[in-house]
Amino acid sequence: MNVLTPVQTQTMKAAVVIGAGRLRVEDVPLPQPGPGQLRVKLEGCGVCASNLTPWAGPEWMRFPTEPGGLGHEGWGVVDAVGENVQSVAIGDRVASLGQHAYATHDIADENAVVPLPAEFDGKPFPGEPLGCALNIFKRSDIVAGQTVAIVGIGFLGALLTQLCVAAGARVIALSRRPFSLDLARHSGAGETIPLDDHWRIIEHVKQITNGRFCDRVIEAVGKQWPLDLAAELTRERGRLIVAGYHQDGPRQINMQLWNWRGLDVVNAHERDPAIYIQGIRDAVTAIRSGRLDPSPLYTHRFPLVRLDDALNMTRDRPDGFVKALIVYP
Incomplete structure (x- = not known):
């Protein structure tokens, strides 16, 4: 495994849903990428309405969730890569289809990320939606x-x-x-x-x-x-x-x-990751061309410790609400 700088800590912060409408933020071991994988130090993660059913605690839901689980709209900077990763380098800023993005770090396959252009630096990019x-x-x-x-x-x-x-x-x-x-x-x-x-x-x-x-x-x-x-x-x-x-x-x-x-x-729901990734690439193109401007739609931002508030607001949709983002320092 390669790292951009010596790792200062071997733990990360991750949200764990422990019951219907209840979560806690835990310190958990920092995940390491395997062959063909990379790790993203996340800048943020969008809150998806698909989270609301498991958040409500239906009979089929099993608690606690895996650390960071349910979060799948992450973006950030690659800080480690596994063996045989060729198309992405440490320091690249990417949108990720990782599935544990309610955390400060997430693992994704090399083919499950999309590099973001420099003009997007400092701007949120929840690639999946x-x-x-x-x-x-x-x-x-x-x-x-x-x-x-x-x-x-x-x-x-x-x-x-x-x-x-x-x-x-x-x-x-x-x-x-x-x-x-x-x-x-x-x-x-x-x-x-x-x-x-x-x-x-x-x-x-x-x-x-x-x-x-x-x-x-x-x-x-x-x-x-x-x-x-x-x-x-x-x-x-x-x-x-x-x-x-x-x-x-x-x-x-x-x-x-x-x-x-x-x-x-x-x-119109897709399940093929390759089609999802192409959609994210198309979104990059649409934003660069001016056909799409999502920035006014990111109406609310929360730290990870307030993920419960973000989920509840996504459910209740108060006046002025469109999209909640979880942002990491």
Whole structure:
């Protein structure tokens, strides 16, 4: 193993979830990279809404978690590499797909990191959700002139609003929070609609699209009703893109509607790490070109000892909240 400087300590700080809604920060042994791996001294980690189900302590969840577990949106500087690592060097700043990033250090495979350009220095870069947004956008097949409805304007929905506007699409943004609708307007959405009454929304969208509905509808909430609504807003032979995280139970669908309208339905979640990595590379390109600017969306920052507050805020989504980051000194 190579190191940038002599290691001053053999321990690191890591969050351990010990029960539903409870965690502690522990001093644990500093992990060492094996062959083909590297270690990242993390600058920060984004807080993902997918953490909320295990944080709530469902029956299947096992506590305590592994140190740093659940954190998967890390970025930082490589401080050690294992044998046979060729493409990344000590001192490189990277976005990582490591899975233990609620800690000051994390291990990742060489092919699970993306080097970040120098102009990103000092700026947060939670690569996993940024790459997710680019992959969803790519699978949505959005082109100029289309009408695109985005159901749910959180971090993901706001990123997709920017990307769709940059592509020349007309965006209809739907969200329950006035703050999120304001955010969508500032990102270029042509129409914003409160996510309240099911039939009122359908009639409104029907009216503003001259009865045609939307070429593309991206559902980005992860709940039953928004999924139902998204299908209703998709035109005949349109594309319904499921981007929400539907992992809190089974869903029912209106197959009669889907079948009658001849909808193309895309489940836009990726599991192949190589596709995730390409999405992160595409996010780097999109930010450098000006098509994407995530910086206004990082609304709250917390130290590791306040990870519980960050998770609770991600769950409760108070006014003004979009995305929480855990930052390390």
